[in-house]
Amino acid sequence: xxxxxxxxxxxxxAPPARFATLALDAKxxxxxxxxxxxxxxxxxxxxxxxxLDGRDVMGAAQTGTGKTAAFSLxxxxxxxxxxxxxxxPARHPVRALVLAPTRELADxxxxxxxxxxxxxxxxxxxxxxxxxxxxxxxxxxxxxEVLIATPGRLLDHxxxxxxxxxxxxxxxxxxxxxxxxxxxxxxxxxILSYLPQARQTxxxxxxxxxxxxxxxxxxxxxxxxxxVAQRNATASTVEQHFFSVTEDDKRKAVRxxxxxxxxxxxxxxxxxxxxxxxxxxxxxxxxxxxxxxxxDKSQDERLKALDAFKRGEVxxxxxxxxxxxxxxxxxxxxxxxxxxxxxxxxxxxxxxRTGRAGAAGLSVTLVTRDDTRLVGDIERLIKKKLEIxxxxxxxxxxxxxxxRRDDDDDRREPAYDRPxxxxxxxxxxxxxxxxxxxxxxxxxxxxxxxxxxxxxxxALSPNxxxxxxxxxxxxGGG
Ligand code: AMP
Numbered sequence: 001x002x003x004x005x006x007x008x009x010x011x012x013x014a015p016p017a018r019f020a021t022l023a024l025d026a027k028x029x030x031x032x033x034x035x036x037x038x039x040x041x042x043x044x045x046x047x048x049x050x051x052l053d054g055r056d057v058m059g060a061a062q063t064g065t066g067k068t069a070a071f072s073l074x075x076x077x078x079x080x081x082x083x084x085x086x087x088x089p090a091r092h093p094v095r096a097l098v099l100a101p102t103r104e105l106a107d108x109x110x111x112x113x114x115x116x117x118x119x120x121x122x123x124x125x126x127x128x129x130x131x132x133x134x135x136x137x138x139x140x141x142x143x144x145e146v147l148i149a150t151p152g153r154l155l156d157h158x159x160x161x162x163x164x165x166x167x168x169x170x171x172x173x174x175x176x177x178x179x180x181x182x183x184x185x186x187x188x189x190x191i192l193s194y195l196p197q198a199r200q201t202x203x204x205x206x207x208x209x210x211x212x213x214x215x216x217x218x219x220x221x222x223x224x225x226x227x228v229a230q231r232n233a234t235a236s237t238v239e240q241h242f243f244s245v246t247e248d249d250k251r252k253a254v255r256x257x258x259x260x261x262x263x264x265x266x267x268x269x270x271x272x273x274x275x276x277x278x279x280x281x282x283x284x285x286x287x288x289x290x291x292x293x294x295x296d297k298s299q300d301e302r303l304k305a306l307d308a309f310k311r312g313e314v315x316x317x318x319x320x321x322x323x324x325x326x327x328x329x330x331x332x333x334x335x336x337x338x339x340x341x342x343x344x345x346x347x348x349x350x351x352x353r354t355g356r357a358g359a360a361g362l363s364v365t366l367v368t369r370d371d372t373r374l375v376g377d378i379e380r381l382i383k384k385k386l387e388i389x390x391x392x393x394x395x396x397x398x399x400x401x402x403x404r405r406d407d408d409d410d411r412r413e414p415a416y417d418r419p420x421x422x423x424x425x426x427x428x429x430x431x432x433x434x435x436x437x438x439x440x441x442x443x444x445x446x447x448x449x450x451x452x453x454x455x456x457x458x459a460l461s462p463n464x465x466x467x468x469x470x471x472x473x474x475x476g477g478g
Contacts, residue, residue, distance in 0.1 A: 239361070
């Protein structure tokens with residue numbers, strides 16, 4: 001049985017509480033202050049006392065909510081009793097294990113843990129695949145209290161006897177839903193079988209699917225459920241629209257909405273890598289500064305693309321779903337679903353890139369006649385009836401005239417490069433961009449920012465019946 005500490009229907013925002021009200025050591029509070037955090041995020045305010053209390057936790061929270069500090073700070077606090085200046089590796093056994101689905105998330109968690117532990121003697125390190133295993137082995141052999149790892153590489157280290165997990169007291173399964181999506185369940189089961197039974201286990205997941213519940217039932221003991229948003233819910237601060245368009249008119253619809261809403265930046269999601277590259281080129285030709293983020297680019301190209309977007313040099317970032325996870329972009333005003341996602345849960349993740357932690361956001365999904373079933377899947381997941389509105393173009397003229405070939409080559413491609421039914425197995429193993437956005441200018445946490453980044457002239461409930469004058473509702477045409 002799980003015990004809920006929050007009403008899932010409660011509003012997302014909780015009154016901000018200060019870290020100093022927590023039973024945390026001065027060394028940790030100093031590290032938090034060094035980070036510039038003043039008040040706790042909702043997940044932190046709820047989870048930290050429970051973790052300090054020694055309870056298992058099932059946390060419903062996405063990246064961007066401050067969940068890393070929500071588990072790291074109380075675990076570091078509990079581990080302070082093991083702090084030692086001894087150089088002996090035997091005095092620094094792994095006490096806390098954090099498992100993450102992607103190397104970028106693992107790296108990001110490790111950077112946070114290091115920052116929070118910087119005034120303590122507790123050691124931490126991160127191991128993930130795709131890079132030389134030897135330096136990782138050396139670090140593990142020297143002893144670390146907190147080990148952050150992706151499952152596959154951790155098993156390599158266990159098999160090579162680079163680390164022993166028999167003194168682990170705390171386990172965190174971060175983005176557990178993503179780990180199951182990628183197919184890490186057997187690896188997780190093996191790793192968990194190496195761990196002592198008596199331990200505290202924390203599981204964080206954006207959604208609580210039946211599989212996640214089964215995982216929790218098997219590995220958590222009497223967990224407390226902590227939620228900061230309704231289950232499988234889309235953030236209440238996101239204004240969601242579904243517009244019916246033809247494939248040929250999608251790009252024009254995006255251009256017109258960007259102009260009407262004066263959107264400074266937006267993420268545009270597509271279902272295929274090929275679609276992303278072509279669409280980005282087409283938007284460039286339309287005069288919108290655009291870049292694409294997908295697996296066919298070199299690592300260097302992708303880092304440059306992401307950087308340019310973070311610096312605000314690029315207005316549109318066309319991305320496949322790999323970019324949807326973990327990309328923490330403060331104040332991103334809008335997300336477009338250029339293609340309706342094959343997997344309804346991806347809808348929740350995609351639109352979670354906007355309207356973060358209380359800020360206002362806009363999500364626009366372009367729906368063609370072929371997408372009815374996929375929209376139905378989304379309705380079932382978020383338990384809301386979605387109204388599909390007709391899109392009113394500014395010039396009111398559908399594009400019927402023959403186009404120049406180079407003007408529409410993105411649309412001649414099939415929208416998807418693999419059939420929906422194969423998608424579940426073909427989860428992109430391309431986590432490069434699951435890394436956080438570091439805001440460059442404003443130091444104010446997004447959940448404290450009162451003013452929405454874009455003037456949302458009128459928020460439409462998705463339950464409102466379709467209106468004729470959509471252009472007017474969206475702030476255009478008077
Ligand atoms: P996370 O969900 O853990 O990936 O955190 C998202 C972002 O919020 C990270 O950049 C954190 O450094 C930042 N953050 C976490 N907690 C706070 C806080 N209490 N105040 C301000 N920023 C925070």
